[in-house]
Amino acid sequence: MKLQLSTWPEIEKYLEQSRGIVIPIGSTEQHGPTGLIGTDALCPEIIAEGMHAEGILIGPTLSIGMAQHHLGFPGSITLKPSTLMAVVVDVVGSLAVQGFERIYFLNGHGGNIATVNAAFAEVYAESSLSGQAGGLHLKLANWFAGKRVTRLSRELFGDAEGSHATPSEISLTWHAYPDQVRDVPLDPERAPEGPIRDASDYRKHFPDGRIGAESGLARREHGRKLYEAALADALEDYHGFLV
Numbered sequence: 663m664k665l666q667l668s669t670w671p672e673i674e675k676y677l678e679q680s681r682g683i684v685i686p687i688g689s690t691e692q693h694g695p696t697g698l699i700g701t702d703a704l705c706p707e708i709i710a711e712g713m714h715a716e717g718i719l720i721g722p723t724l725s726i727g728m729a730q731h732h733l734g735f736p737g738s739i740t741l742k743p744s745t746l747m748a749v750v751v752d753v754v755g756s757l758a759v760q761g762f763e764r765i766y767f768l769n770g771h772g773g774n775i776a777t778v779n780a781a782f783a784e785v786y787a788e789s790s791l792s793g794q795a796g797g798l799h800l801k802l803a804n805w806f807a808g809k810r811v812t813r814l815s816r817e818l819f820g821d822a823e824g825s826h827a828t829p830s831e832i833s834l835t836w837h838a839y840p841d842q843v844r845d846v847p848l849d850p851e852r853a854p855e856g857p858i859r860d861a862s863d864y865r866k867h868f869p870d871g872r873i874g875a876e877s878g879l880a881r882r883e884h885g886r887k888l889y890e891a892a893l894a895d896a897l898e899d900y901h902g903f904l905v
């Protein structure tokens with residue numbers, strides 16, 4: 663079930679049988695010369711498509727996140743940490759007043775983790791300080807860190823996975839969007855590693871945008887296997903979260 667393709671009476675009825683919802687969350691940022699700018703938002707959305715087929719309610723994708731260090735590359739859009747926290751707090755608050763009690767953010771971007779967890783801490787603090795009995799459970803789940811996905815990425819790519827514009831995330835988007843496969847030479851094949859600072863420093867140290875990844879190993883057929891692994895991880899984790 664998709665929130666965007668439902669009516670309010672349908673959601674009211676859904677709430678009689680489940681208090682849970684999945685919100686895909688990602689980022690809009692460069693992913694090297696071959697990865698799509700939407701990669702981090704598309705990946706959780708693609709996996710959530712499979713979850714919705716199982717009768718789970720999927721909310722709208724929050725597709726802009728924490729991408730300040732990518733701003734040196736055209737097309738990247740960021741929120742400030744304070745803005746993203748405000749967005750998450752307001753999304754959670756809106757759903758909570760209607761009776762949602764299990765809000766599961768399926769995340770595609772490592773840079774969102776600290777900020778979204780800080781937003782959850784704000785929500786819990788509000789509830790604790792108000793003295794209300796809060797039945798709200800929040801979770802940020804990173805699709806790329808599930809146990810099946812981690813095992814499969816390691817088998818397929820080993821150390822060539824890297825940390826940005828990874829062959830895993832690019833493969834997954836190409837599986838879902840086969841018309842968007844890019845064939846562009848990458849030099850060097852494996853991108854450099856190093857710390858992330860501000861946008862100008864980032865472009866100086868990672869000139870084509872990738873970090874540590876051999877993005878040229880991405881393939882649609884790997885993406886299909888990663889999709890199946892990620893969907894199994896997400897379904898298992900979400901069902902555990904609802905309990």
Ligand code: NI
Nearest residue numbers: 701702827831
């Ligand atoms: Ni990414």
